[in-house]
Amino acid sequence: MVYCKRGTIFVKSVDASDIMKDASTLCNLFVELVDWVGAKNIIHFVTDNGANYKAASVLLNDKYPTIKTFRDSRYNKDEKVSAVLAVVLDSKIWSDCAIVVGVVAPLICVLRKMDTDRRPSIGYVYDGIYRAKKVIKDVFRHKKRLYKPFTNIIKARWDKQLRRDILAATYLLNPAFAYDRENMCKKKKKMDGFVEMVTTLIGDKSIQWKCIDEVGVFQDRLRSFGRPLALDSSKTMQPDEWWKFFGCGAPNL
Numbered sequence: 001m002v003y004c005k006r007g008t009i010f011v012k013s014v015d016a017s018d019i020m021k022d023a024s025t026l027c028n029l030f031v032e033l034v035d036w037v038g039a040k041n042i043i044h045f046v047t048d049n050g051a052n053y054k055a056a057s058v059l060l061n062d063k064y065p066t067i068k069t070f071r072d073s074r075y076n077k078d079e080k081v082s083a084v085l086a087v088v089l090d091s092k093i094w095s096d097c098a099i100v101v102g103v104v105a106p107l108i109c110v111l112r113k114m115d116t117d118r119r120p121s122i123g124y125v126y127d128g129i130y131r132a133k134k135v136i137k138d139v140f141r142h143k144k145r146l147y148k149p150f151t152n153i154i155k156a157r158w159d160k161q162l163r164r165d166i167l168a169a170t171y172l173l174n175p176a177f178a179y180d181r182e183n184m185c186k187k188k189k190k191m192d193g194f195v196e197m198v199t200t201l202i203g204d205k206s207i208q209w210k211c212i213d214e215v216g217v218f219q220d221r222l223r224s225f226g227r228p229l230a231l232d233s234s235k236t237m238q239p240d241e242w243w244k245f246f247g248c249g250a251p252n253l
Contacts, residue, residue, distance in 0.1 A: 002037070011037065023055035030060050039064045049089055102139035103150050106132035123239050126171035129158060130185045165200070168193025173253070175234035175242050178219060207252055214250035223249030 002011045012033065019025055026047075034042060045060065045067050047053040060067065087093055110128035114121045133151050140146035168190040171177055177184055198211045218225055230246040237245070247253065 021052055023052050023059060026052060026056035027059040027063075030056060031063065034060070034064060034067065039066060042067050044068050049085075099139065103136055106135040107154075122167065123170040123174045125162065126167045126190065127174070127177050127185070129154065129162070131183075165193035165196040169197040170239070172215070173218070173243075174239045175230070175246075176239070179221070179231060179234045210252045214253045218250050218253065225249050 002009050014029060014033075016029060030045070030047075034045075042064075043066075045057065047057055110125070110132055113124050113128050133154060136150055136154075137147045171185070172190045172194045194215065195212070198208050202208050202211065217223055221231065224230065224246050227246065230242075233242060233245075243253075
């Protein structure tokens with residue numbers, strides 16, 4: 001990479017995976033690059049901070065005195081810069097950054113789904129949180145002691161602020177999720193939420209029982225739900241529109 005007035009520009013790459021990376025070999029690689037670019041066009045040469053690269057930089061300086069490396073820079077003597085370098089070159093910080101990204105990214109995806117005007121988000125919140133927790137577990141390779149501190153925070157917020165029966169019910173009745181058996185949440189809480197919504201919103205017990213029966217018809221893809229078009233469109237249509245076209249097999253729902 002070359003930084004110039006036009007910005008940072010890619011110039012050339014060399015596959016050095018099969019060579020010995022000692023100082024002499026590295027210096028020879030650098031010399032080829034310098035000769036190709038032109039020594040008069042290079043002011044500052046930046047390399048890896050490993051001992052072999054530092055030694056190669058010394059050899060390069062001996063051959064091209066006009067080219068400065070980091071050790072010659074005034075910033076090399078600045079304590080603040082040294083402190084920043086110590087942090088940047090510490091592999092742990094990048095490992096921690098990767099963890100932060102792995103934990104935060106799926107949660108941001110949930111927020112984006114909720115904060116949209118393109119479609120009602122209520123039928124997607126439960127699934128978003130469920131999938132986010134699965135991704136976080138994957139980040140930590142399903143090691144409970146590592147992922148639990150993060151999923152516990154999500155659970156606490158969910159139970160306190162977001163856990164609503166309507167979210168579980170809309171998840172259960174969303175064909176995009178109900179007919180995706182492989183990825184569907186297997187926890188019984190979603191059915192508990194559905195039953196609670198039915199008993200809360202419907203006073204007639206005979207209708208309540210019909211709704212309970214009909215949810216089984218929906219889940220097993222019977223009656224109108226068994227049409228190939230119903231399954232094919234389960235992930236492409238909005239849930240409310242889908243139910244208008246294919247929900248005649250469960251009129252009470």
